[in-house]
Amino acid sequence: MEKKINLKALVDKGSNKVIFIESGNAFIDVVLSFLTFPLGTIIKLGREHSAPVEIGCMNNLYSSVEEIDVSELRSYACREMLLLPRNAAESLCKILVLQVDHNAKPTRYFGCSNCQLWKTRKFFSYYPFIINPECGHYMNNEITFSVDVASAFVKERARLLITDDLQLISPCGTSIVSLFTNLGVTNRNTTEELNLNIGVDEVMNLLISSLVSKTPLTETLLKHKPVAKQSNENNNQAIHIDPQTVGETVLTEEDNISIKLIVCKSKNIVCYAEAGEDFVNLLFSFLTLPLGFVSKQMQDGSLKGCIDQLYRSVQDLDEQYLKSNHQKEMLLNPKLVPGFCYKSLLGIEEASYYYLDGKLTTDSSLIPSNTPLESCKIEPTDNNSSARGFLKGPASFTVTDNLVIRPISTIFELSVLDKLNVPFTDTENRVVLMGKKEALNLLVASFASDSALTNAFISEPCQT
Template sequence: MENKINLKALVDKRSNKVIFIESDHAFVDVLLSFLTIPLGTIIKLGREHSVPVEIGCINNLYSSVEEIDARELRSDACREMLLLPRNAAESHCKNLVLQIDHNAKPTQYFVCSRYCLDTATSKFFSYYPGLLCVGCMDTMHREISLSVDVASAFVKERARLLITDDLQLISPFCTSIVSLFTKLGVTNRNTTEELNLNIGVDEVMNLLISSLVSKTPLTETLLNHKPVAELNHDNNYQVVHIDPQTEGETVLMEEDNISIKLIISKSKNIIKDGSLKGCIDQLYWSVQDLDAQYLKSNHHKEMLLNPKLVPGFCHNSLLEIEEASYYYLGSGLTTDSSLIPSNRSSESFKIEPTDHNSSARGFLKGPAIFTVTHNLVIRPISTIFELSVLDELNVPFTDIEERVVLMGKKLAPSLLVASFASDTALTNAFISEPYQE
């Protein structure tokens, strides 16, 4: 029988919108887990639950990774990292009352044939088979069993919080509740009603997607007020992006900038709003401001506010996303250094990331040239493909021009946000940037 969580909702009868819901720790933990789920996993879950994931260009990006030739990738593990990404907080989400990733396989761990994980001075393991062990440079194919610290989820068991329609977490004793009523124009109890609601996995999945594209996800999910909001799809912003990848094995230039060539429609050089469509950021800021009495520890808060990659993930340094630090205690793993005995140095327990060389070079073999369309469809360089894109967007040859831009650590996050806030991500991220002739 499917698990359910009971929620008590206060609803504005005039607008048929949720004012706030009351819940214990079970639902709050599920909600906070949204901050730890990678975008690739959200796309996968949407397909499994038959929930349309209309989040910017992310679907196109995901499909491009599915279709890319294996010969273009540095290893077989690279595709799995992108399509089935792992996050360092996953062990804390395995005991949630509602599991949206019901098809998730048990976590696997791999070591080299020399078992460098067990050595006294160096300990190496991987979530993905086939990566190189830094200790001996052998491939890590041997699967082992490991236990991971599981202090189930994030908030204390007796914690009770109010959750607004836009996913702000509010203490029941907070004076901001009055301002919430004032903001919504609720002047007395006669215009409100209480509802008892039971939600399951399907509702949680819809709430996850709504949190990324809607400002009122609780109303849409719990009251069926309207379907999940979709982004507009139009052809007003025409951009084809060609990445020449610079020379040899060196992808990053001075100050970690990447040189990018853009082919742009001159007549449709317009910028569209690239701000977040949903309210997942409100949930993030609420956690940042949440009183320490509600969370299990500072470590749990850090997992939500600064989610990290698992060791050995082949990432690019431009986004400056950190790998989690793992510590090996007996036969188990932990990401919480406070669990290490006070008379021992944490460095003696620390597990080093695997495959340093791969991490520095990313997912694709190089040097290589790819075409990326304005909505993040990626293909190996092809003149025919580029011409077909221009035909599809109805852009004549006389209306195109080339620009060269540099993408560094300031611009890379803008492209990331644009990829799930807009269906014309490259236009939003690059078109207003200064360029070189």
């Protein structure tokens, strides 16, 4: 029998909109888990769902990975890393009452029993029978993750109000008058209470709607369908990022990536780009990024949906609700699974894994104070690490404005110009260098716009 979560909702009868829902820890954990999902996982789940989500250029990126010849990749595992990216918070997501990714195979971890992992710093593998580089024995001793089965991110008895745009509000210390005023409710007589039961399908609808709508609870609970596509309104406007968020531009020559843009002079848009495998590696790595990391870069209202509202709510949430600072950090500064980080241009880190009492954990606070952290830390030893990139090199690619990626082809480039109705005589070449600031700008544009290259490299940022 399918699991369900019961919710109490306050609804405005006149507008047929959800004002807020009252929720316990089970549903709150499900909503918060959205921030830990890699973008590639969200695209995959949307495709399996009845109404696939279309966010920016991410579907094109995902399709480009599917269509690229495996001979262009360093290994088949690289394709799996991108199409089925792992979640660093997977151990917590697996204990949720409702799991939208319930068909995914759990990640397995193997250590070397010969080396007694608990005594010295060693390695682990994602696959059995990998050779341990320290002793030459097979790593075939499976290790489990340590989890608290009571709840994932918030305390077991936590209760919060969740508004239609996914703002989390404490019911304590909030007067009904101020709550209704802030939510625009002027007449209590127009409201009604509903008891609702939601399952995995509704959670999937909520995830999709939260990316493209400001009213995802209404879309999910009352209209029973997600708004699967971003509005085209303002999609071609420039995207603004707070410079304090993106940090300093990387200026070292070895870190900067060179890209040749083919620009339409009359329209001042990027038709396509020609670039090496380093640029495409970076683009592909977007699929491995957790949604919370993207939200962190987009707190200026660039998003069409309201995931940024959820992110800010976690920032402001009283510590009495979250289980620990570690859980809060997993949501606000989500990390990549070890071995999945491509370079450091985007500034995202890999999670650290610690071996303690026969189990793995990412929570360093569980390590006894008299035990050095490094003595418990273990690292992946597989040769499939993405640090060197997903693609073989040297290689050249054509990348369209909406991030369709193909091995470089003059015929493909001419077809792009034809679709854009741009004569090749109306084009010019511009070479740009991309550091950290530009890479984050491109990430934001890829998520929020279907003209990623134009927004990232040509358009002037909108003023806020």
